[in-house]
Amino acid sequence: MTTSQSVGLRKYLPELDDYAMAIGWACIELVYLENLLDSCLWMSLGIPKASTMNCITANSDINQKTMMLKGLAFQNKKSDTWFAQTRSALDEVKGLQERRNRFVHDHWVPELARKRVAIQKPQSRQPETLVTHHSKPVGVREIWKLVEDISATHSKIFDSFTELYGVLEPVQPR
DSSP states (O other): OOOSSOBTTBOOOGGGHHHHHHHHHHHHHHHHHHHHHHHHHHHHHTOSOHHHHHHHHTTSOHHHHHHHHHHHHHHTOSOHHHHHHHHHHHHHHHHHHHHHHHHHHSOOOTTSOSEEEEEEOSSTTSOOEEEEEEOOOOOHHHHHHHHHHHHHHHHHHHHHHHHHHSOOOOOOOO
16 A cells, blocks of 8 residues: 555655656657557558567667668658658657657656766767766656657658658557
8 A cells, every 4th residue: 555655665756747647648659659659550561460560660769660660761752851741750759769768767766966977088089987967857748748759750751742642550458
C-alpha cells in the first residue's frame, strides 16, 4: 500500500505529479509518432503481410526508420517541394526524441544536487580530466511544449504520406 511518504523505496513527491503527467504524454506521443513511421514504411515498401513488415520495424529504432523513410520519400517523391517538406518533418524526429530522452532520464529528485561528474577528454590529444556538469532545471511547460511539438510533427508526416498514398493503413500489432 502506498502512502504519502513512500512508493517502494522512493519517497513520493507530489510536486512531481505534473511533471510525471507531462512526461507520460511525451512518451505516448512519441509512440504514436513511431507507429505512424511504421505505417509510412509499410505503405512505401508495399509489403503485403504485416508480419513481414514487423520483422523490419520491430528491429529498427526511430532514427533508422526516419532514415529509411527519407530515402523512400526521395525515390517516390511527388515533387521537389513535397520532398523538401517531408524531409524537413522527418528531420524533426531526432531532435524530438533527444528532448524526450532528456526529460525521461533526467534527475527528478529535487533534494539531489543537479550535478554529474564525468571523466572526459577536452580534446582528442589532451589528457582526461574530471568534469562536473550542472543540469539545467526543466519547467513542466517545456515538457508540454515537447508534447505539442511531437503532435505537430506527427501531423506533418501524416499529411505528407497521405498526400502521396491517399490512405495510410496502420501496421498490425506485433
